[in-house]
Amino acid sequence: MTKQLTLFSTEELLSTQAVRDSFDPARLTQARRLAGITKQTLGDAVGVSGAAIGQYEAGVTPRPEIVGLLARELGQPVAFFAMGRPIGKLDVSQAHFRSLRSTRASERLKATSFVEQVWEVTFALEKRVAFPDVNVPFNEADSSMSPVEAARALRSYWELPEGPIPNLVELMELNGIVVSVLTLRGDQDETARVDAFSTAALNRPIVVVTPERARSVYRHRFTCAHELGHLVLHRELAVGDPRQEREADAFAAEFLMPRSEIEPVLPATINLPRLGQIGQTWGVSPEALVFRMQELKGASDVSVRRAYQKLRSGNRQEASVADYPGEVPMLLTEAMKVADKFGFSVADLANELRWAPERVRQVLGLVDERPKLTLVR
Numbered sequence: 001m002t003k004q005l006t007l008f009s010t011e012e013l014l015s016t017q018a019v020r021d022s023f024d025p026a027r028l029t030q031a032r033r034l035a036g037i038t039k040q041t042l043g044d045a046v047g048v049s050g051a052a053i054g055q056y057e058a059g060v061t062p063r064p065e066i067v068g069l070l071a072r073e074l075g076q077p078v079a080f081f082a083m084g085r086p087i088g089k090l091d092v093s094q095a096h097f098r099s100l101r102s103t104r105a106s107e108r109l110k111a112t113s114f115v116e117q118v119w120e121v122t123f124a125l126e127k128r129v130a131f132p133d134v135n136v137p138f139n140e141a142d143s144s145m146s147p148v149e150a151a152r153a154l155r156s157y158w159e160l161p162e163g164p165i166p167n168l169v170e171l172m173e174l175n176g177i178v179v180s181v182l183t184l185r186g187d188q189d190e191t192a193r194v195d196a197f198s199t200a201a202l203n204r205p206i207v208v209v210t211p212e213r214a215r216s217v218y219r220h221r222f223t224c225a226h227e228l229g230h231l232v233l234h235r236e237l238a239v240g241d242p243r244q245e246r247e248a249d250a251f252a253a254e255f256l257m258p259r260s261e262i263e264p265v266l267p268a269t270i271n272l273p274r275l276g277q278i279g280q281t282w283g284v285s286p287e288a289l290v291f292r293m294q295e296l297k298g299a300s301d302v303s304v305r306r307a308y309q310k311l312r313s314g315n316r317q318e319a320s321v322a323d324y325p326g327e328v329p330m331l332l333t334e335a336m337k338v339a340d341k342f343g344f345s346v347a348d349l350a351n352e353l354r355w356a357p358e359r360v361r362q363v364l365g366l367v368d369e370r371p372k373l374t375l376v377r
Contacts, residue, residue, distance in 0.1 A: 015078050016064040016071075023067065024083040029057045031074040031081070033113040036106050036184070045073045079354040088119035088202050095199040096230040096244070110184055111197060111208065114363075117355075118180045118332075119202045121363050124352055125335045128344050132331075134176035136205055136228075138235050147247040150232050151254035162261055164282045167326025168221050172228060178206045179224065179329040181214065183362045198227035205231050209329075214321040218285035221327060225252035253292060256284055263296045270299055270307050285318075286311055332364050 032042055032053070039057070040050030046069040048062075056062050062070065071078040090112045097108060122131070137157055145153065158175065165171060169179050198207045207227040214220050229251030234244050262282065266289070267274050275289040282289075290307045293299040321327045336346065346366070350357040 016068040019078050019082045020061060020064045020067050022083045023056075023061045023081055024087075025057045025059050026087055026089065027081045028053075028070065030087070030113050030116060031070075031076050032057075033106075033109040034117075034184070035074050036110045038106075042070070042073060046070055075356075077354055077356060082354065085352070085354070086120070086123060088116045088123070090116050090119075090199060090201055095197050095201070096227065096234065096248075097195070097197045111182065112199075114182060114184060115197075115199060115202075115206055115208060117359075117363050118178060118206055118208070119204070120353055121332060121349070121360070122178055122204060122206075124349055125332065125339055128339045128342065129335045131204075131335065132174055132176045134204055136175060136177060136200075136231055138200070138232060147229060147233060147250040148254045148259075151229070151251045152258065154228075154232060155255065155258065162258075165256060166283070167324070168224050168256075168283070169329055170326040172207065172224065173329065173331040176204065177228070177231070178204055178331055180206065180208050180332065180363070181329060181365060182208050182210045196223045196227055198230050200231050200235060207231070216285070216318040217321050217324050217327055218279065218283065218288070218318065220321045221256065221283050222252050222285065222288055224327075225255050228252070228255070253288065253295075257282055257288070257292055259296060262292060266293060266297055268297065270303050272307060272310060329365055333366060336364050336366070 032039070035042075038050065039053040043050040043053045046066060048066065052060075052062075056066075056070075067081060068078060071081065095108075095112055095115065097111075125131075135158075137154065158171070160171075172179055195212070196207070196209045198205065207224060209220060209223055209227075226248045229248035230244070233247055233251060262278075265278060270290060270293055272286060275286045275293075279286050279289055287308065290299070290304055290311070294301075294304050336349070339349075340346070346360055346364070347357055350360045353360065
């Protein structure tokens with residue numbers, strides 16, 4: 001431990017002492033979950049036991065030098081661990097995970113901690129910028145309403161015209177839903193396994209999608225509509241309930257492709273080139289239209305299976321979300337731009353949140369457009 005102490009300057013030790021006096025155990029839990037490591041792993045890294053980390057998270061205050069080591073190991077400023085700012089605590093059971101079975105418990109904890117950070121950014125910006133009011137009618141008054149009926153009701157409530165929805169994410173954000181792209185420390189496979197999820201447990205509904213889904217604008221749009229279905233249909237969560245997942249899919253299909261409008265334009269039998277053309281118009285994948293063909297046209301299981309096999313074996317070049325500005329989350333980014341015009345910068349936000357500025361930019365979805373320096377020896 002003595003060798004580790006020599007890493008800190010006098011200024012750093014004074015800082016860790018100040019934070020030690022107002023240490024917030026919830027921040028340690030949040031930072032550890034964001035890092036995706038166990039108490040034992042963290043303890044080994046800073047020279048204490050896993051049980052000691054558990055005690056710190058339960059309220060026992062660590063020594064100043066341990067605070068500094070925790071900050072370095074978890075990639076956080078020392079000030080991150082101090083009390084004095086709101087935290088939007090979210091339990092795993094309060095979020096719909098689309099791929100619950102394939103998502104590890106540690107990854108779900110990591111993802112819910114990310115949502116907590118999205119909430120903190122939103123809360124801080126809303127003190128300076130007026131966000132759109134939350135305008136999502138939860139299906140509580142009439143619990144007998146089916147997912148299809150709920151999708152039709154929402155289109156009517158939002159006064160959507162007939163036809164395709166041009167910009168789904170923009171529509172959701174205009175109605176007060178925060179949409180964010182998941183950014184986690186760790187490998188890309190881990191992020192891909194989390195998939196999309198949503199929660200209405202905080203004071204503003206939040207939908208999180210992943211870069212993996214964003215590679216295809218069609219998958220991205222259906223995923224967002226699926227999570228919108230959860231927000232409308234499932235205030236009471238049954239985590240991992242396959243029925244709720246099927247209901248969210250049915251909602252998304254009807255919301256994006258209303259039966260009364262899509263059925264007349266579908267071919268009599270499965271015709272993949274024709275479905276590809278229809279999909280481009282409606283902003284949905286051929287796979288989603290094949291599923292609709294089975295629902296609405298009675299396509300046989302054999303023909304549907306054959307169609308899926310052809311689609312999987314083909315080398316399609318699908319458009320990414322980046323090619324469709326209306327599908328790129330912009331609410332937090334634009335709010336930051338407005339705040340900056342009135343003298344509240346990213347640096348100010350980072351200081352208020354006590355985060356590293358780079359992490360603030362990541363959660364906001366701000367792209368660093370500076371050219372990268374390459375050193376040649």
